[in-house]
Amino acid sequence: MRILFPAAxxxxxxxxxxxxxxxxxxxxxxxxxxxxxxxxxxxxxxxLPTVDVFPxxxxxxxxxxxxxGQAPGIEEPGDxxxxxxxxxxxxxxxxxxxxxxxxxxxxxxxxxxxADLVAYPSxxxxxxxxxxxxxxPALEVGNRISWSMRDEGVRESGxxxxxxxxxxxxxxxxxxxRERLGIGDRRPDLIARIDPRPPSLGGLRADAPxxxxxxxxxxxxxxPYNGGALVPDxxxxxxxxxxxxxxxxxVIPLMSDGSxxxxxxxxxxxxxxxxxxxxxxxxxxxxxxxxxxVRLGGYLPLSAFLGTxxxxxxxxxxxxxxxxxxxxxxxxxxxxGADNPLVAQRVVDRKAGLSxxxxxxxxxxxxxxVHRLLGExxxxxxxxxxxxxxxTQPTPASVIDRLTRxxxxx
Numbered sequence: 001m002r003i004l005f006p007a008a009x010x011x012x013x014x015x016x017x018x019x020x021x022x023x024x025x026x027x028x029x030x031x032x033x034x035x036x037x038x039x040x041x042x043x044x045x046x047x048l049p050t051v052d053v054f055p056x057x058x059x060x061x062x063x064x065x066x067x068x069g070q071a072p073g074i075e076e077p078g079d080x081x082x083x084x085x086x087x088x089x090x091x092x093x094x095x096x097x098x099x100x101x102x103x104x105x106x107x108x109x110x111x112x113x114x115a116d117l118v119a120y121p122s123x124x125x126x127x128x129x130x131x132x133x134x135x136x137p138a139l140e141v142g143n144r145i146s147w148s149m150r151d152e153g154v155r156e157s158g159x160x161x162x163x164x165x166x167x168x169x170x171x172x173x174x175x176x177x178r179e180r181l182g183i184g185d186r187r188p189d190l191i192a193r194i195d196p197r198p199p200s201l202g203g204l205r206a207d208a209p210x211x212x213x214x215x216x217x218x219x220x221x222x223x224p225y226n227g228g229a230l231v232p233d234x235x236x237x238x239x240x241x242x243x244x245x246x247x248x249x250x251v252i253p254l255m256s257d258g259s260x261x262x263x264x265x266x267x268x269x270x271x272x273x274x275x276x277x278x279x280x281x282x283x284x285x286x287x288x289x290x291x292x293x294v295r296l297g298g299y300l301p302l303s304a305f306l307g308t309x310x311x312x313x314x315x316x317x318x319x320x321x322x323x324x325x326x327x328x329x330x331x332x333x334x335x336x337g338a339d340n341p342l343v344a345q346r347v348v349d350r351k352a353g354l355s356x357x358x359x360x361x362x363x364x365x366x367x368x369x370v371h372r373l374l375g376e377x378x379x380x381x382x383x384x385x386x387x388x389x390x391x392t393q394p395t396p397a398s399v400i401d402r403l404t405r406x407x408x409x410x
Contacts, residue, residue: 001024001029001030001116001117001404001407002029002030002031002032002113002114002115002116002117003021003024003029003030003031003032003115003116003117003118003119004031004032004034004106004109004110004113004115004117004118004119004130004134005017005020005021005031005032005033005034005048005119005120006033006034006035006053006102006106006109006110006118006120006121006124006126006127006130007033007034007035007039007043007120007121007124007127007143008035008094008095008098008102008121008123008124008126008165009035009036009037009038009039009040009059009060009098009102010039010060010094011039011042011249011319012249012317012318012319012320013039013121013123013124013143014033014035014039014042014043015042015225015226015227015319016121016143016144016196016222016225016318016319016322017033017119017121017141017143018043018046018048018225019223019225019396020119020141020194020220020396020399020400021033021046021048021119022046022047022048022225022396023395023396023397023399023400024119024400025048026397027397027400027401027404029400031048031049032048032049032050032051032109032113032115033046033048033049033050033051034050034051034053034102034105034106034109034110034127034130035050035052035053035102036052036053036054036055036058036059036101036102036105037054037058037059037060037061038058038060038061039060040052042227045227045228046225046227046228051105051109051113052105053102053104053105053106053108053109053126054101054102054105056079056080056081056101057080057081057085057101059089059094059097059098059101059102062085062086062089062097063089063092063094063097065089066086066089066090066091066092067092069090071086071089071090072086073086074086081101082100082101082104084100084173085097085100085101088100094165095123095125095165095166095167096167096171096173098124098125098126099124099125099126099129099167099173099174099177100173100177102126103125103126103129103130103177103181104180106126106127106129106130107129107130107133107134107181110130110133110134110136111134115134115136116136116137117136117137117138117139117191117403117407118130118131118134118136118137118138118139118188119138119139119141120138120139120140120141120188121140121141121142121143122140122141122142122143122144122148122149122166122193123143123144123164123165123166125167125173125174125177128140128188129174129177129178129181129183131188131189132181132183132186132187132188133181133183133186135189136189137189137190137191137407137410138188138189138190138191139190139191139192139193139194139403140188140190140192140193140194140215141193141194141196142193142194142195142196142197143196143318144164144318144339144343145196145197145201145222145318145319145321145322145325145343145346146318146321146339146342146343146346147164147202147339147342148193148195148197148202148203149166149193150193150195150202150208150210150211150217151202152211154166164339164342165338165339169185190214190215191215191403191406191407192215192216192217192218192403192406193210193214193215193216193217193218194217194218194219194220194399195217195218195219195220196219196220196221196222196322196393197222198222198325198386198389198390198393199219199389200350200385200386200389201325201346201347201350201386202346203219203393204217204218204219205219206219207219218394218399218402219393219394220393220394220395220396220399221390221391221393221394221395221396222322222325222326222390222393223326223395223396224302224303224306224319224322224323224326224327225303226301226302226303226304226319226323227299227301228301229299229300229301229304231300231301231304231305234295235300235304235305235308236308237308238308239274239308241272241273241274242271242272242273242274242310242311242374243273243274243275243276243305243308243309243310244268244271244273244274244275244276244309244310244311244312244313244370245276245278245302245305245306245309245311245312245313245314245329246264246265246268246275246276246277246278246279246294246312246313246314247277247278247279247302247312247313247314247315247320248260248261248279248314248315248334249314249315249317249320260334260358260361261279262288263361263362263363263366264313264334264361264366265277265290265291265294266291266363267363267366267367267370268291268293268294268313268366268370269290269291269292269293269294270291270367271293271367271370273293273310273374274293274295275291275293275294275295276294276295276297276300276305276309277290277294277295277296277297278297278298278299278300278302279296279297279298302320302323302324303323303326303327306323306324306326306327306329307327307329309327309329310329310330310374310380311329311330311331311332311370311373311374312324312329312330312331312332313331313332313334313366313370314331314332314333314334315333315334315335315336315340315358316333316334316335316336316340316341316343316344316355317340317343318339318343321333321343321346321347324353324383325347325352325383325386325387325390326387326390327387328380328383328384328386328387328388329380329383330352330353330373330379330380330382330383331347331352331353331354331373331383332353332354332355332356332366332369332370332373333347333348333353333354333355333356334355334356334357334358334361335355335357335358336357336358336359341357350382350386351378351379351382352379352382352383352385352386353373353379353383354369354372354373354379356369
């Protein structure tokens with residue numbers, strides 16, 4: 001079987017899909033990742049064949065231009081951009097922009113590849129439309145720890161949900177793409193939908209019917225994939241004092257002046273702990289003298305060393321949160337945008353961590369919360385309980401086996 005895996009251009013949007021694609025390849029299926037912009041490098045480095053479905057522009061860079069008010073006003077004739085591209089970039093509507101830019105290329109990639117099945121993330125409308133246009137069976141894959149399409153209100157929203165990225169069917173963007181593809185209101189032929197969340201964070205204990213009467217929901221274990229790297233020897237050793245991972249992801253460092261990161265390092269720098277700064281986007285030299293207990297990790301996969309950490313302090317990215325839960329590490333989450341507040345609330349409700357809005361970061365509060373997380377065993381116990389819960393869920397390999405069996409019955 002030939003399986004197309006389309007995904008939006010973001011580390012947190014693409015990387016959660018990689019273990020399922022690996023499982024398909026290990027089972028003997030041909031796979032192709034379809035994405036664009038800066039994540040094509042990370043996709044290719046996963047060891048899986050990758051195609052850039054929108055090589056005309058870097059949509060991530062253009063969204064950054066839009067956030068700074070530097071995006072051009074209109075598309076120029078012959079520039080290869082679909083009408084409305086810069087309007088969406090200026091309005092900072094990333095998921096609308098991804099759909100507009102990536103749908104045609106994803107369909108073309110699927111046809112050229114000869115896809116027998118499309119496995120697309122719930123938040124990637126280009127993948128959904130490509131599955132419908134290609135007329136092959138599909139698998140909808142949840143790639144977030146904070147929400148799924150099972151949740152009340154996600155699909156019913158009359159306007160684009162800025163926290164989830166789900167674009168409703170009545171969106172002019174979707175309507176225009178459907179007309180361009182000539183597919184009318186055709187929906188993907190779904191075999192199943194996947195929810196990767198552990199049950200105590202809203203996931204499934206067993207198969208469940210779809211609330212809207214569609215394809216059934218299957219549970220699946222979240223397996224962290226953060227990329228590969230040549231790791232230094234210290235990551236393999238558990239330190240004598242607590243090790244704290246500090247990361248603000250890949251997007252926030254590009255859109256901030258570094259002042260919050262400096263404040264966080266100052267707060268953590270006074271602790272009797274080893275602080276690992278996992279950051280390859282910030283100009284570290286501009287932050288001044290670093291505390292003596294801060295170790296620069298650069299681009300270091302979280303899965304390489306989270307298992308030796310006592311705490312992670314981060315921005316609330318879904319992939320980062322899920323990786324910490326996988327390793328049973330308590331969390332201090334500092335949410336700002338996207339679905340980060342939803343992520344934080346899940347963790348706080350499960351008592352596996354604490355949360356502080358990004359805008360409210362200050363030395364005293366951060367220190368107090370970190371002391372609580374390190375000093376009160378209940379947080380680590382709850383985190384380990386979630387980790388144990390995740391271990392009982394079906395693996396991506398078992399999901400691929402099940403998918404193959406279902407297709408054979410058709």
